[in-house]
Amino acid sequence: MILKKGMTRIFLYAVEAFVLVISAFPLLWVIVSAFKTNGEILSDPLALPSSISLDTFAHLFDTYNFPVYFLNSLLAAGVSTVVSLLFYSMGAYVIAKFNFPGRRLLYILFTITLLVPAHSKTQPIFSLVMQLGLYDNIWGVTFVYLSMGMAMSIFILKAGFMAVPKTLDEAAIVDGAGFVRVFLRINLPLVKNALTTAGILMFLNNWNEYYFASLLTVSDSQRTLPIALAFFTSEFSYNYTQLFSALTVVILPGIILYALAQEKVQASVATAGIKG
Amino acid sequence: MYMATVSLKNVKKIYDNKVTAVHDFNLEIADKEFIVLVGPSGCGKSTTLRMIAGLEEISEGDLFIGGKRMNDVEPKDRDIAMVFQSYALYPHMTVYENMAFALKLRKTPKEEIDRKVREAAEILDITTYLGRKPKALSGGQRQRVAIGRAIVRDPKVFLMDEPLSNLDAKLRNQMRAEIIKLRQRIQTTFVYVTHDQTEAMTLGDRIVIMKDGFIQQTGTPQEVFDQPANLFVAGFIGSPQMNFFDGQLTKQDGRYQVTIGEAAMTLPQTAQDLLSQRGVGGMAVTVGARPEHLSFAAEAGGHTIASRVDVSEMMGSEVYLHVNAVGRDVVMRIPTTDLPEEHRAGIPYGTEIRFTFRPELIHLFDPQTEKNLMYGT
């Protein structure tokens, strides 16, 4: 019995270690390589750098419009995430807590967007952005990103709101809170985990988004990081150090963000799994 | 000063799925009265309370608070406070913030909020926990905070839905005593829901006993205990439960007599008067006798009944004696000092004993309508 338990445990740890290695190793490798010289990378891909220098990063920011790309990415991913969180949380709240005719249909319509590939919406999105006069404008990209994580976010947020007991709403109503206050003062603070999760997933998705950003921008000043990176790849061709340091700049914010909010994300994914 | 009367007139609740949870509910609650709604699970207590609070729409009938019709008034404008069974404390706020929430919404000045919260915390003995989150409190402490959140508001009407049912027995007794004290300090009207008849009896000025959405009886604890309107109330109020026997009511020469098995007894004068006023004739009846109103009979004859002991439960100062008589399980509640010397240590299974009724303390019910033949309405 005890032996069996020990075996199970060893097996579990082995699986965990395996998952950890295959998911973390490439990231680490990219970051470590950013500090190595081109020669080091080519001669011994797995070795640690001989010296730590931030020169390549400085060079990157000096030579290219890196701060602009960075800000564009931040703007497009950040603004779209914050604004859509606001709207999606309102939608998810009403779907989770109120009974009205057409509630199920509405929820299905929201989530069914999961089944429609984003690329199939290219044509309408393109014309819409053109007509709004937002072509080759980072705000046009931001605008498109607004709708990207809808199904998933509503799903996560709805589960979060459903986990907030109805009696809390009622207590607040008796205490004198109206619809808006019950939402803002009671429910919203209690779905912090779901908000963080949906927010991070949307942010990372938009931070890494390539297709629409490349479709809707042409000028250098409107580029996001993934677009810039695509240009680097051809430009740097054999300068791997430059390439890896650029990659590091792109992936690091996501890793940091996720690390900071990791607990909340886990908690929320757990409730979504149980109550979704 | 405002009179916080509450009046429900022909109030009815039909949920959307066509369930009628409350039928034709009529009740006049006086200012500062403590009313307890009691009944088994699903009888419509919470529904009634929630209609008073405004959390549930009233399907038919009228609700008045302080003389004003409230059917269409928002909960926040009804000047009521409510304590929920699950406490419903806001988990993201400290105890202080929980208690201050309603006052803040009312734009009460900060100093006044502070004074009221501290005052309530003092009364409830939770001052030391004001900075804590509800998660870090025990059940009893949470209950106090929930009550505190209600009393800071000085509501006209205080509504409580089974506030003690999540507490263990000891804490429940303690909190019950505190609610009695609290009630003397904060003079408001209370509507209190419970399924526990002991709570109802000890707390209520008047008790409303409900079953299946109908009021069975409304009265003071003494009234519902002494003059239960029907079999249900008789069985529900009092612990252990009232015993019921099949009997025969006969009228000879204008005098009523009751026979149960071999026992026959003539009813006392008050019962004679009540029955003849109501024109009750000879009929089969259900006779009710509370466990404490049955006693040992030394010898046979008169209105004694033979029985066999099943179990005797020693409770300290009294013994609950479960016996089998006339094909029924009967419980007797006997002071230990009344037991014969040889039975003090317990009465063995199968012992033959006789017991007797006290004719002035029996209840008579119509087996068909289940109504009390003397007091039913």
Ligand SMILES: Nc1ncnc2c1ncn2[C@@H]1O[C@H](COP(=O)(O)OP(=O)(O)OP(=O)(O)O)[C@@H](O)[C@H]1O
């Ligand atoms: N939201 C609802 N929709 C439909 N039916 C309901 C709803 N709430 C309660 N009911 C039904 O109404 C009846 C009365 O319910 P209520 O909650 O008032 O009972 P209660 O006396 O408070 O019971 P308990 O002691 O279990 O709390 C029950 O049959 C219940 O199933």
Ligand SMILES: [Mg+2]
């Ligand atoms: Mg209830």
